[in-house]
Amino acid sequence: MKAVVLKGYGDVDVLAVQEMPEPKVGPGEVKVRVTAASINPVDWKIRRGDLKGGLDLKFPAILGRDVAGEVVEVGTGVEAFEPGDRVMGLVNAGYAETVVAPTEAWAKVPDTLDLRDAAALPLVTLTGTQLIEEHVRPSQGETVLITGALGAVGRSAVFAARARGARIWAGVRKKQVEEAQNLGVDGVVALDDPKDIARLPTLDAVADTVGGEAVAAVLGKVKHGGTVGTVLGEPKGAKEKGLTVRSFMAHPDAHRLEQIAVSAAKGDLVIPISRTFKLDDAREAQKVAEQGGVGKVLLVN
Structure with missing residues (x-):
């Protein structure tokens, strides 16, 4: 099969498209022909070597955490899926023509949801929903600031x-305030404007998707004993201010992912897609994604 292979740490030129052995399906696993895979920040962080201290990676390696496509084979003991099913999943080695992952990684995609749109969903939507539902856990009426609210995890x-x-x-950059009004939130704040931050009400919690100075600037607005949930590690000074910090990494959740797929099909949750590239153009695709902006970048087969 064709795959995008990481040959070592460095710039995008360490990525190469080449033939790799097709993965074999084992017990409890599902094999999927990939229609599209999305690019996430973790991909270029791995490529650059940012995570090599805590990551056991053997070269050549295939990046890619989420895909959508069609089931071509199931392993023994798999009853939830069969060949021909349209699925999306939180996987490893997604930059390829074929992927194998455990049953719990996959969720069926409604007929009304395009597989390319579905490919943008697994990692970011599970991260964002788990951030709120499992770590921030706001009650009805509590005030929560979501940093990076226009990003895929933030949305x-x-x-x-x-x-x-x-x-x-919704916490965004000053230039994004007008666009963030369309999120239908109770308020929008420019996290790069101290005067704007000053008008924030007392917060029960912060759901942080960007880290750094943006979250540090709002910690003083969180009530004593309030919660900071984050996907980027503990913000400096949070515990010293008497705040509860919950840092985490997303985990597979097939049931929640299937619910998310239904919501996306209905248009209740929209993750914008900015560009699509062929697998052969993975270097350019990752370069574009790394530059940032609103919208996911996809690799399509």
Whole structure:
């Protein structure tokens, strides 16, 4: 099969498209022909070597955490899926024509949801919903600030917080304030404007998707004993301010992912896609994704 292979740490030129052995399906596993895979920040962080201290990686390696496609084979003991099913999943080695992953990684995709749109969902939507539902856990009426609210993880966190009845403030850059008004939140704040931050109400919690100076700037607005949930490690000074910090990494959840797929098919949760590239153009695709902006970048077969 064709795959995008990481040959070592460095710039995008360490990525190469080449033939690799097709993965074999084992007991409890599902083999999928990939329609599209999405690019996430973790991919270029791995490529650059940012995570090599805590990551056991053997070269050549195939990057890619989420895909969508069609089931071509199932292993023994698999009853939830059969060949021909349209699925999306939180996997490893997604930059390829074929992927194998455990049953619990996969969720069926509704007929009304395009597989390319589905490929943008698994990692970011599970991260955003788990951030809110498992770590911030706001009650009805509590005030939550979501940093990076226009990003894919942030949009997913807004979606989950709204379902819990929280009062939501969207934290974005000053140039994004007008666009963030379209999220349908209770308030929008420019995290790069100290005067704007000053008008924030007292917060019960912060759901942080960006880290760094953005979250540090708002910690003083969180009530004593309030919660900071984060996907980027403990913010400096949070515990010293008497805040509860919960840092985590997303985990597979087939049931929740299937619910998310239904919500996306209905248009209740939208993750914008900015560009699509062929697998052969993975270097350019990752370069574009790394530059940032609103919208996921996909690799399509």
